[in-house]
Amino acid sequence: MNRWRAFFVSTIGSKIVMAVTGILLLLFVLGHLVGNLQIFLGRTALNDYAEGLRKLGPLLWVARIGLLAAFLLHIDAAVRLTLRSQAARPVPYAKTRHSATTYAARTMVVSGILVVLYVLYHLMHFTWGWVAPQAFALTETVDGAARHDVYGMVVAGFQQPLIAIVYVVAQAVLAMHLSHGASSLLQTLGVRGPLFENVKNYVGPAFALLVFVGYVSIPAAVLLGIVK
Amino acid sequence: MNLTLHVWRQKGPHDKGGFETHRMSDVSPDMSFLEMIDVLNETLIAAGKEPIAFDHDCREGICGMCSMVINGRPHGPEKGTTTCQLHMRKFRDGDEITIEPWRAKAFPVLKDLCVDRGAFDRIIQAGGYVSVNTGSVQDANCLPVSKVAADAAFDAATCIGCGACVAACPNGAAMLFVAAKISHLAHLPQGQPERHLRVTAMVEQMDHEAFGHCTNHFECGEACPKDISVENIALLNADYAKGALWAARPKQLSGDG
Numbered sequence: 434m435n436r437w438r439a440f441f442v443s444t445i446g447s448k449i450v451m452a453v454t455g456i457l458l459l460l461f462v463l464g465h466l467v468g469n470l471q472i473f474l475g476r477t478a479l480n481d482y483a484e485g486l487r488k489l490g491p492l493l494w495v496a497r498i499g500l501l502a503a504f505l506l507h508i509d510a511a512v513r514l515t516l517r518s519q520a521a522r523p524v525p526y527a528k529t530r531h532s533a534t535t536y537a538a539r540t541m542v543v544s545g546i547l548v549v550l551y552v553l554y555h556l557m558h559f560t561w562g563w564v565a566p567q568a569f570a571l572t573e574t575v576d577g578a579a580r581h582d583v584y585g586m587v588v589a590g591f592q593q594p595l596i597a598i599v600y601v602v603a604q605a606v607l608a609m610h611l612s613h614g615a616s617s618l619l620q621t622l623g624v625r626g627p628l629f630e631n632v633k634n635y636v637g638p639a640f641a642l643l644v645f646v647g648y649v650s651i652p653a654a655v656l657l658g659i660v661k
Numbered sequence: 662m663n664l665t666l667h668v669w670r671q672k673g674p675h676d677k678g679g680f681e682t683h684r685m686s687d688v689s690p691d692m693s694f695l696e697m698i699d700v701l702n703e704t705l706i707a708a709g710k711e712p713i714a715f716d717h718d719c720r721e722g723i724c725g726m727c728s729m730v731i732n733g734r735p736h737g738p739e740k741g742t743t744t745c746q747l748h749m750r751k752f753r754d755g756d757e758i759t760i761e762p763w764r765a766k767a768f769p770v771l772k773d774l775c776v777d778r779g780a781f782d783r784i785i786q787a788g789g790y791v792s793v794n795t796g797s798v799q800d801a802n803c804l805p806v807s808k809v810a811a812d813a814a815f816d817a818a819t820c821i822g823c824g825a826c827v828a829a830c831p832n833g834a835a836m837l838f839v840a841a842k843i844s845h846l847a848h849l850p851q852g853q854p855e856r857h858l859r860v861t862a863m864v865e866q867m868d869h870e871a872f873g874h875c876t877n878h879f880e881c882g883e884a885c886p887k888d889i890s891v892e893n894i895a896l897l898n899a900d901y902a903k904g905a906l907w908a909a910r911p912k913q914l915s916g917d918g
Contacts, residue, residue: 436905439865443864443905445905514874514876518834520871521834522873528732530732531878532880532883541876620894
């Protein structure tokens with residue numbers, strides 16, 4: 434068997450694929466957060482940023498395809514490994530007592546599926562404009578030319594408490610997934626030594642908290658009337 | 662002490678099996694857990710019933726034979742202790758105790774609480790060794806080993822291959838066992854020549870044996886009677902990546918001479 438193929442189908446190789454694609458997805462989550470937080474700089478700043486992204490043209494497609502590939506590889510490894518581990522214990526224990534694992538670690542499959550559903554909803558809402566077509570069609574006129582009013586669309590979206598709640602809950606699920614994932618990937622990539630011994634366990638929860646607070650600040654600010 | 666035991670009974674590999682309840686009275690708190698089962702077996706034999714089959718050998722915590730999941734924890738409630746070194750004083754009068762075999766597809770139940778751990782032997786056969794050419798004995802200490810490396814190797818080498826890591830893992834993975842064996846030899850100069858061949862061969866065999874994969878729950882480290890650190894798994898992951906992708910492999914010899 435070819436080296437790459439043998440690596441790719443092995444349990445540890447598949448985990449390393451999950452870890453590496455996980456890093457790419459984490460970087461996307463961070464980059465997207467930095468972009469979104471520009472809403473606090475006002476309508477022009479956010480709309481300039483959104484227009485800038487659109488103007489990237491082919492580069493935007495490179496990023497999109499790369500991101501989709503990372504998602505698919507991550508999910509493929511997750512499915513293969515999960516099925517394998519379910520088969521590894523055909524007869525369950527009558528009694529189990531966990532002593533080290535966390536709730537986040539045990540629910541990675543569920544939180545992962547929920548994150549995929551959320552991402553699809555999020556795309557339908559803000560990228561494809563199917564959820565709220567009127568808000569999606571909002572425009573802003575700059576120098577006589579009309580452009581997409583992302584700021585107005587986001588504010589209109591989160592002014593509806595139900596939609597805001599969906600986003601906050603989704604962020605909580607995402608944060609849970611990341612709190613295990615970001616710590617776990619360090620172990621999978623072989624990070625070790627006295628310097629990292631305890632740090633590894635805190636990296637995930639710290640990262641998850643940062644992401645959660647960052648993203649939730651936006652619907653919270655809209656609901657509280659700080660951003661309008 | 663009076664105890665109620667729920668013990669897994671299974672006539673053979675193909676039997677469905679089920680729990681059997683036994684009430685025990687006057688259990689001495691000074692007995693080991695296995696001695697308590699011995700006493701129960703004496704009464705079963707006296708009553709003309711089949712005694713409970715369970716694995717045990719040295720009864721001093723070093724052989725790795727005893728294998729019982731006691732109230733949901735491999736080797737019972739005491740950390741860093743094998744079942745044979747667990748004493749009844751760790752339980753309370755009136756306790757209900759559930760006793761199950763290691764549960765893993767790779768460790769099929771042979772009878773009652775005995776499982777076949779041959780999968781571990783096959784992983785070791787795949788690469789868990791160093792090749793030593795015969796010849797005269799080397800000078801002592803001609804291979805310098807730092808204290809730090811010797812300690813790390815020894816900590817990993819204390820693995821007794823009992824399989825509690827597999828039993829404890831929510832995924833039935835054998836990562837801590839393989840990691841301990843890899844780490845043991847990877848820290849020593851004698852382990853270097855075959856280091857990367859070893860890790861690829863052992864992981865390949867591990868995957869072949871129907872063990873699950875590691876999702877970093879770290880239940881294995883908690884269950885390990887020898888307190889082997891899960892940091893060894895990080896070393897295994899790194900060594901595997903190197904061995905599987907980068908390391909050179911020996912050339913295939915052509916013909917047979």
